[in-house]
Amino acid sequence: MTQIKSKKFMLLDPVQTDHIHCESCPIRHRAVCARCEADELELLEEIKYYRSFEAGQHIIWSGDKMDFVGSVVSGIATLSQTMEDGRTQMVGLLLPSDFVGRPGRSGAAYDVVATTDLVMCCFRKKPFEKMMETTPHIAQRLLQMTLDELDAAREWMLVLGRKTAREKIASLLAIIARRDASLHLNAKNGPLVFDLPLTREAMADYLGLTLETVSRQISALKRDGVIVLEGKRHVTIPDMERLLEEAGDDSDGGMLD
Amino acid sequence: MTQIKSKKFMLLDPVQTDHIHCESCPIRHRAVCARCEADELELLEEIKYYRSFEAGQHIIWSGDKMDFVGSVVSGIATLSQTMEDGRTQMVGLLLPSDFVGRPGRSGAAYDVVATTDLVMCCFRKKPFEKMMETTPHIAQRLLQMTLDELDAAREWMLVLGRKTAREKIASLLAIIARRDASLHLNAKNGPLVFDLPLTREAMADYLGLTLETVSRQISALKRDGVIVLEGKRHVTIPDMERLLEEAGDDSDGGMLD
DNA sequence: CGTGCGGTTGAAGAGTCTCAACTCGAGTGG
C-alpha cells in the first residue's frame, strides 16, 4: 500500500549480497543453520542464494506458490493477513535470523513485506526439504525457533484480546526496547534508546488499532513522561519498570528456560 | 474458577486409563507418535503413563515445574494466560492428539484446564527429550504439529485484532463445526450439528469479549437464522456458507497443502 | 513552491463493556 522508495534507504545497502560464506555470516549462530556442522554448512552453501529487497517491497504475496524458504539476514519485514474488505492484521515481525516459509507447504499463507531494506538468504525448497529429513540439526533448530514463535504469538494474543490501547502501545514499545537491548548488549541500567522500525499505521496493524489511536496513545505516554520522543521515531525509555507497569506486564518479564 | 464436579461427567469415563497399547491407541496416527515405527513405539511405551482429569480440573498451573510432556488422548482442555488483575485470554484449545508442554523448558508458560473429563498420555520429560535427539520421527512430527499450531494462532490473531463481536462468534462456531465434521466424517452436505464444548465465559476468554457480549451475539445469530439453538449448547448450522460470510472469512476456507 | 506522505489532533458516533435484574434447569435437603 505504501511503497517507500527513498534513496536514503537505498544507499545503506546493509550487506554485500553476492558472496557470504556461511562461516562468516552475521546470523550464523542464530538462524536455522545454528546447529549445523561445517560439512552440513557445505551442503547448505550449494542450495542457497541471496536476494535483496527495498523498503516497502513485497517479498511474498499470500497465496503465491513458494519455491524457496529462507532466513532474514539483515533488515526487518512484517508478516500479515488481510481480509477482503481491507482490514489487515500483522501476525509477525521478522528480524535478522528469523525464518520465512513453511517446509512441506507449497503456497504462502501470509503477505511478507520489507519495512526496511532487507537481505534474505534463500534455500531452494525441494532440496531444503530433503535436507531436513537427513540432517536432524536443521529440523531440531527449526523446531526450537517455531516453538519460540508460537510462544510469541500466544503472548500477542493476550495483548490483542485483553489489553487496552494504552497497554498495547506500552507492550509494543517494551518488546522493541527489549529486543534492541539484547541486540546491542548495552549497559543494561542506562535509559533505553531506540528508533521505531514501524510507521504508525504498521503499529496499528500489529496492535489491532487504528493509526489515530496509536498516535493519540503515544502522545499520551509522552505527555505522562513514560517515554521521551525526539522527532517521530526516536524513543527514549527513562524507566523500563514504569513502561512495563503501563503495559500491564508483571514485573521481571517472567524468564522461563 | 468454576469447578465442575458433577457426577454426570464422572460416569462417562471415556477411556480405560490403565493399559492402552500404543498400537491400539485412538490417537496413534495423529499425535507426536504418528510417524513412529513399531520399535520406536516400544521405547515410548517405557516412558509413558496415563493420567485422568475431571472436568474443571487444572492440569497444569502457569509457572509450575513440568516433569512431563504429553498428548491429549480424549477430552478437551484449554490453554490460557491470566494477568494479575484477572483478565484472562485463552491462547489454545487442546483436542485429542494435541501436544502439551515444551521440550527443553522446565517451567509451564500457561494454565491448562480440562473443560471435559480428560485422559492424557504423559511422557517423562527427560527421557522424552533424549528420545527426541535420537529419534528423528518424533521431532519431525512435533515440528509439523507446532507449525500447524502457529498457523492457527496467527489465524486467531486476525480474529482477535480485527473482527467484530459478531464475526468473532461466527468464526468460533465455524471452527468448531469444521473440526467436528472432520472428526465424525459426516456426509458433508447435510446441515452440521454439534454441541458447544465451551461455556459462554470460556468463549468470551477465547474471543477477547465479555460473556454478555457473547450471549448477545449468539442470540442475534439465532434470531437472524444463521444458527439454530436447542437448549444452550446444541447448535445446528443450516448453511455453512452463510456462517462463513458472517465470519468475514473468504469462502472456501483456503486450503493450503 | 506545490504535492504527497507520515503524523497529530478534534468532534461525533458506534460498538462493546459494566452493572444489574432476571430466567431456567439441575441438584439438595427437609
Next chain:
DNA sequence: CCACTCGAGTTGAGACTCTTCAACCGCACG
C-alpha cells in the same frame, strides 16, 4: 414432593473506549 440454592445464561440501560471522519502540520522530494 416441593421449596431452596446455585451456576449458566439472557437481557436491558447507561457509561466509556475506541473508531470514524475531517482538518491540519511539517518535512522531503521533484
